[in-house]
Amino acid sequence: MKDHSELSAIFNADEQRVNWHDETLWWIRQKRDKAVKTLPEWELLRENASQIKQHTLSNLSAYLEQFEAKALANGVKVHWAANAAEHNEIVLSILKRNGINRMVKSKSMLTEECHLNTFLENNGIEVIDSDLGERIVQLAKEPPSHIVLPCIHKKKEEIGELFHEHLGTPVGEADPQVLTEAARQDLRNVFLTRRAALTGVNFAVAETGEMVICTNEGNADMGAHLADVHIASMGIEKLVPQRRHLGVFLRLLARSATGQPITTYSSHLRTPRSGQQMHIILVDNGRSQQLGRESFRNSLKCIRCGACMNTCPVYRKSGGHSYQYTISGPIGSILAPNLDMKKHADLPFASTLCGSCTNVCPVKIDIHNQLYQWRQELVSAGYVDAKKKWGMKAMSFLFAHPSLFSWAGKVGRRLMTAAPYLFNNKLNPWYNQREMPSAAKQSFREWYKQRAKNES
């Protein structure tokens, strides 16, 4: 399996495309900046949101029970899934019980995390993603490359080709307006004919048992309000204590995500509509374990706005797919190793620790510090290659012995001057696209000694 570094190198083979990807996401970061700078209370809101989430996590078991009791009283069926497999089985069993083999689904990163679509398709259920970006990557048979902008890696011409093949748009048609209209017509028919709709959940309120779903397209509502059966999948960390706390989070979410002051639709669903079944699946899938990791638990505050991806220069210049996890970018790199340290050991290293992610995070997750901490844990657990380990050991030995260090420095610098080919070659990844720094004739410590001598 290729790691983040290798996949990034492939992504970087087409520099123009990297520039395009980088600039598109940077533009969203700028829109975010513009939006948040209209609110003098922005930093206060972030702090408050962070504290509300901290409190919620500290009382999560009670809030989960409260939420369940309220939801049941509201006429909602509540299911609990310890892992992805259980989640998928629950969805399948609900569909089977109702004799349904076609479902429409709005955006849910949790179902991506659980690989629900593949599971259902293997069980004879057709799933159609209704968020435009999700639909596009579904047609392209790819995972989303960004949690908010699933097909941000795709050019309109490529989308035009997909739509020509699947939706019958004219060859070469790449106008976003025309393509969106084609998807609208196609998906409207889907909404009108599917008896089951699955949605994600952005927030759930313990006090009332209601859930809040945010979209710009209105696709979650189109699905849920037309279907006989509505299934909502939510991670157990999505809770907030009370309805009024939604005010804080809805002010933060869209501004952080896209620079909009709020998403077009913020739907609050408390009870099923008359004659409808409403199911909520509460999914753990590693979350309770992350809650127990002191250094990483506050990653569970994440509200999936994607701001850390848009601001991350590594993400912008390596593309979401190079992370090989449903949630790419900085936040994904602290969530993924929780699920599989070995498989995702490369991700915490796919960062310069620049800290921009931490600064844009609307719930103040200290993302870059957690990346640093994951590195320590991954090394301790033995998930880095032996070569690196020995290099580090040699380096720490060198730095622990000052006279050896100055000797090695002197020898090294002389070698660089006398035998530059030892450094300037293909085996040195620094030299591949960068010149080596020139070796100084005299190190600072040599100069300092000499000055002292001259002065005495």
Add this chain to the structure above:
Amino acid sequence: MKVNMVTSRERILKAVKANQPNFVSFADINIPQSTEDLPNKFALALRNVGGNFVELDHLQEVENYINENFKQGGRVLSSIPELLKFNGLDVIDTDPHSLANVELAVLRADIAVAENGACWLPEVNTLQRVLPFIAQHLILLVSIKAFVPTMHQAYEIIGRDAYGYGVFIAGPSKTADIEQSLVLGAHGPRSMTVCLVNEWAT
């Protein structure tokens, strides 16, 4: 694989309880907000998210506004009793699929949020939950009393209201999924107009 829901519930709750950090409380924030000029601020915010804002003096003018601005002959449904011509109260109990051909929905919004152009519609204002989404165009009528500065004040008004469903709507349905090009009318209404009715005792 056998799914035992009772066991999973207990397992999850037990793990959460064991792993959650020590209890911490938090202080609510109270951010003072200006209540000046809210309709204008609202109008600006709404236009920025692709919505239209108009001011009418009386409810009677709504019908004219519709005739002048929307295509004739389309199906129009309204939840506002005074708009007799568009009375849609009889669709409350019908199959929501029967609303697929609605051209325009004219609904009342209870709250209009100045900071973001969002309007709050509890379920009773919608006739059917799907109506504000399935209609090709949407008009929301608000009274002058509906305006609040931010979401915090909106939730103070919503309070503990026992709606089954409620939605904030800010502008027409939209997407920018294709190369970040903004397109209005993704799945829901292609246009959204908020109409402030100045002399409306609601």
Add this chain to the structure above:
Amino acid sequence: MTVGLFVPCYVDQFYPKAAIATLELLEKLGVKVCFPERQTCCGQPMANSGFAHLTQACDELFTKSFADFDYIVCPSGSCALHLKDHLHSSKHPEKAKQIQLKIYELVEFLVDVLKVQDLEARFPYKVGLHQSCHGLRGLKLAQMSELVAPAFSKPLQLLSMVEELEMVTLSRKDECCGFGGTFCVAEEAVSVKMGKDRVADHIANGATYITGVDLSCLMHMEGILKRQGSEVQIIHIAEILNAS
């Protein structure tokens, strides 16, 4: 007041001019400076690679070398930040803690401790400031573009005291250059692309020099500039503040 000068390992070996400028600048400002000879490295290269557990000997050596000074000054934001955040000594835990409180990156020492109001320096060139991330977001040497907070910049405050120096405005004022320690070789493709883009921003806005508080970032950008055959040079901020 005696200041212990900490010169990061690679600065000692590759960029002695920056260390000399730091020393001379501090002395010019009337500070007694001492360079403890047994210093080597702050331990950051190991720690950022996940090997913080291998830095003990390095940490002990640092603590021993620097415990007795009133202040420790270092011409590198990232090394200063690393020590501030992670220095730990099991032999002398208190001394290590004290060091964490009295270690300063050069610019913050000049602004916050010495409260420098004017400098006798002249640098008649167009200069772009690279905001190294650890200095910026770690030590908060300037306001960060992500936050809704009042603007300030300690490096610019000092650079504004330099005669005939002209600052250029960048299109992305505080984006990372992609050095990132071992990241620069482990993630070579992205690292270089980030560096190329940073350098291009400076060049497009007319800089003839790129300066900053961290030579690690500057070294990376220098490698790219030289490969491109560019005339644009890198220079540590101490060298500008000490230039006449």
